[in-house]
Amino acid sequence: MKTLTFWGKRRSKTPKSYSSSPPRKSKPQPRKSPTTGLFNIKIKPIAKWNPRTRQIVDYSLIFFTVLLCLMLLPNRLPGMELLGIGPNWLLIWVVVWSVKRNAWQGAVAGIILGFLQDAMTYTEPTHALSLGLVGFLTGLMQKQRFIQEDFISIALIVFAMSAFGEAIFASQLVMAGDRNPTDIWAYYQRVALASAILSSLWAPVVYYPLNRWWQKLKLAEQN
Numbered sequence: 001m002k003t004l005t006f007w008g009k010r011r012s013k014t015p016k017s018y019s020s021s022p023p024r025k026s027k028p029q030p031r032k033s034p035t036t037g038l039f040n041i042k043i044k045p046i047a048k049w050n051p052r053t054r055q056i057v058d059y060s061l062i063f064f065t066v067l068l069c070l071m072l073l074p075n076r077l078p079g080m081e082l083l084g085i086g087p088n089w090l091l092i093w094v095v096v097w098s099v100k101r102n103a104w105q106g107a108v109a110g111i112i113l114g115f116l117q118d119a120m121t122y123t124e125p126t127h128a129l130s131l132g133l134v135g136f137l138t139g140l141m142q143k144q145r146f147i148q149e150d151f152i153s154i155a156l157i158v159f160a161m162s163a164f165g166e167a168i169f170a171s172q173l174v175m176a177g178d179r180n181p182t183d184i185w186a187y188y189q190r191v192a193l194a195s196a197i198l199s200s201l202w203a204p205v206v207y208y209p210l211n212r213w214w215q216k217l218k219l220a221e222q223n
């Protein structure tokens with residue numbers, strides 16, 4: 001009995017191997033702001049831009065989109081070809097431009113882009129006449145209340161204007177008188193249908209970014 005009592009006292013005097021102090025709490029680390037990243041760059045709203053800066057960006061966007069359409073015009077990428085015909089990218093651009101502007105601005109844009117297309121292909125017959133008429137008629141359509149500026153309306157306008165533009169181009173070939181009119185119309189019926197289908201399907205690709213930019217630019221100029 002004494003032995004057990006002695007052993008208990010001796011054991012109570014031995015230091016404990018475990019620390020009785022409570023565990024230290026780790027300091028909360030400050031949260032990083034999402035804008036402190038390496039590639040996060042703050043861009044001022046367009047309304048706070050200098051008017052000259054807005055104008056330069058607008059002209060640059062117009063130039064590069066026209067240049068891109070010119071580069072895509074002779075190419076046949078996967079999904080951009082039907083019966084050997086590709087989308088008429090310049091006609092799409094003219095429609096997208098003209099639907100936001102008046103008839104004369106659309107006609108001038110169509111004539112300029114038509115001459116650019118002539119420089120890449122042939123000058124006779126000219127593409128300036130067909131694209132100029134497309135821009136003029138599209139500029140007139142914007143005043144009609146039944147036309148809404150959405151993807152479906154733009155696709156329908158591009159479809160109709162593509163068929164109209166091919167008809168004007170074929171008419172120039174017929175009036176030249178050096179080819180059989182029956183063969184010309186038979187060929188351009190297939191060309192007009194294929195071009196109209198593809199151009200209407202790819203029209204939102206050009207319409208969406210340009211329309212979004214011009215809407216923001218218009219709001220910035222009004223403020």
